[in-house]
Amino acid sequence: MxxxxxxxxxxxxxxxxxxxxDQPGNTAASVAKELGLHPGQIYNWRRQFSRLSEKQFNSLSGVDYSQQESEEERRLKRELHAARKENEFLKKAAAYFAKLQE
Incomplete structure (x- = not known):
């Protein structure tokens, strides 16, 4: 195969x-057939353009910037989660030591 x-x-x-x-007299299926595409591809691209910003859809020299940005976003979310946990711990520790001093 x-x-x-x-x-x-x-x-x-x-x-x-x-x-x-979107132009009068055209459908996604007719445009896809004319361009030699599967109609689903047009719908996929439409969804990508509506979901992603201009910069995220662009790729330059084979580098997908949307992936790079999402990696940065995941790293920042992990840092935020760790900082929140540390903050929670410090609040509990401060409350504990405040009780001891009374």
């Missing part, structure tokens, strides 16, 4: 493919 070849479409191509079904 032959493997399907993956295509790397430009952002401009994707945006045009998403924009064209």
């Amino acid at each position: 032959a493997k399907k070849q993956r295509h790397a479409y430009t952002e401009e191509f994707c945006r045009e493919a998403v924009r064209r079904p």
